[in-house]
Amino acid sequence: IAGITQAPTSQILAAGRRMTLRCTQDMRHNAMYWYRQDLGLGLRLIHYSNTAGTTGKGEVPDGYSVSRANTDDFPLTLASAVPSQTSVYFCASSERAGAYNEQFFGPGTRLTVL
């Protein structure tokens, strides 16, 4: 593994189903993030984690949950998917959560909720 991986690459999901998007990084970064990207809108932060064992809510957290049991993994769970959660989801990481810390992005998961 080099960098950040996400799984699955794409998924079609029936409304009401539970879904977990996986994210793993091998850079030993402390901070990790989940964004969604929708056409015409900027990336919007869903949840973040500044260090293993801690998580925080971003701009659009409703309907999503995260956990950070260790440094490398940061899964995002949709408890009961709705069509408005159709989006491209990006996981990102940075060495720390401070001012100058560029974020590195995974390849994304394209999710369609029907």
Place this chain on the structure above:
Amino acid sequence: GQNIDQPTEMTATEGAIVQINCTYQTSGFNGLFWYQQHAGEAPTFLSYNVLDGLEEKGRFSSFLSRSKGYSYLLLKELQMKDSASYLCAAKDSNYQLIWGAGTKLIIKP
């Protein structure tokens, strides 16, 4: 509220120069980032400014004016591979990035 504004789309000619502007309004400020995103791919880091002035990195330069809440990305000697979206993002007082919707740059031969 927090807001980032940048043009939706720009067109330029191969070999030319293009300037992509960005204005920002955030609660607190901890730097301005530019990212490049090719269609269907992840964003990749281009530049970071926290002090006023110009930062040059090869064909790409980025400028910041904190007093005006303004930044621009300058791309010189445009190549076809520069066709992409360019994302402006400002880091707020909580060290979270606030993102613009991106500027789609179309390069014509």
